[in-house]
Amino acid sequence: MVELLARAWDLGWPIMIGLVGLLIYFQATIKDPASKKSATFKTLIGILCMFLALIAISNYAHNFEYDPGMLPVSLVMITAMSFIMGLYFTNIGALMKIGGFMFFVAAALSGYGNWLPQVEGGFPPPVVKLDFQSMSAQQLGDEGEKIIFGGIGQSKTQGAIGKGQCPLCHGFQKGFLSERAPNLFNIPARSAEQLKAPNYHMNDAAARNTEQKEAFEGSGTATNAQEYIAESHACPSCYVVPGFGVKGSNDTVSPMPRIHKPPISLQLGELAAVDTWMYTREGVESPGYDAIVTSYEKFIPEADRPKASEGDEGEGKGGDMLVDGSEPHDALFAGAGCTACHTIPGIKDAEGKVGPVLWEGTNAPKRMKDSGYAGKAKTTKEYITESILDPSAYVVTDFPDDQMPKDFGLKLTGGALSKIVDYLAALEEGKPLPPKE
Secondary structure, eight states, X not given: OHHHHHHHHHHHHHHHHHHXXXXXXXXXXXXXXXXXXXXXXXXXXXXXXXXXXXXXXXXXXXXXXXXXXXXXXXXXXXXXXXHHHHHHOGGGHHHXXXXXXXXXXXXXXXXXXXXXXXOOOOOOOOEEEOOGXXXXXXXXXXXXXXXXXXXXXXXXXXXXXXXXXGGGTOOOSTTXXXXXXXXXXXXXXXXXXXXXXXXXXXXXXXXXXXXOOSSSTTOOOOOSHHHHHHHHHHOTTTSOOTXXXXXXXXXXXXXXXXXXXXXXOOOHHHHHHHHHHHHHTTTOOOOXXXXXXXXXXXXXXXXXXXXXXXXXXXXXXXXXXXXXXXXXXXXXXHHHTHHHHOBOTTSTTOBOOSSOOOOHHXXXXXXXXXXXXXXXXXXXXXXXXXXXXXXXXXXXXXXXTTOSOSOHHHHBOHHHHHHHHHHHHTOOTTSOOOOOO
16 A cells, blocks of 8 residues: 555656645635635545545556456545545536446446456467487476476475376375375385285286276286386276275276376376386486386387377477367367366266266256355356366365366466356256267
């Protein structure tokens, strides 16, 4: 506030001095006490109104880029100034009251618009070429941290998530109780121990009790810790850590998607970066780039390895935007990461089991009436928007809070969010699926 007052003074000090001079003039020249009192009072009102106007202009100029939510305050000040002048300057009273009413309506609409969840727009981010193979272990690990958490140094930040989407289900810190997937703390050492688990059946894939016995026919099982990590990523259902299978499957099916497939589609170089980070963060020497890639080639047939035309091997997408809304619906939901956790009727590869099925045209009206609903939505589309931008407003039964990232407002353009919301709002159980691009 002090800064705004200082800006207002800098902006209008000549006018203020002029008004004070006018006040002194009235005091000196007007002889009639009543007239002098009236003129003095109106001059003081004029000074007050001018100061309100200057503060409003200063607030608008200062917060236009930094804090748009404060812009309605300027309209409120102008409204107050207009009504004050309308009351005390009767010759222009009608005009000022009409103007005050118009500013009041503008302030109300602007305030409501700024109260609604805001979504950052923008152009698709530039593409930055990366050569994983030529990187040092530290550089490769840094890229792996970016893929997992979205940036270097973000591994301890609550809710940080990158292209790999691993934190949606996994914990990475010692003592963290992961509910949906194993904690990956010290995974290089623990992987060697998992090979000895009775249900893993090293060298005998056929003996496994899982629905999928091996990554592909003849691929066999892992024989060392790095191969175990690679197999876990390429074929999560080949071995399911006890207690982390799909509900009702008796740990024969994993809810985790294959991360070389849509919606995640990590390239071999990116997979090597992710694994390298899991070694280096423990202070353990990582296998070389070629050794890690070879471990993945054992479990991912060449035909299934993402090619540069399908993804971004050797490329890292700059910026934070996941999608911009220009994508077809299948690519839109995959790029936003929705398909990794949710089953979305009509969307290719959207068979995730981590989050609820998104029949939102049917679900939303019911959930807004739930006594546990703490949000502000009044319509289906408002509820879906709120669920994306503020997932904790309503937590669906049997699905824990804080599982879904809370920063989609920074990673989806307005066009992308609108397109996602429109499609989900049209999904109603028992009715035809909505059209898609």
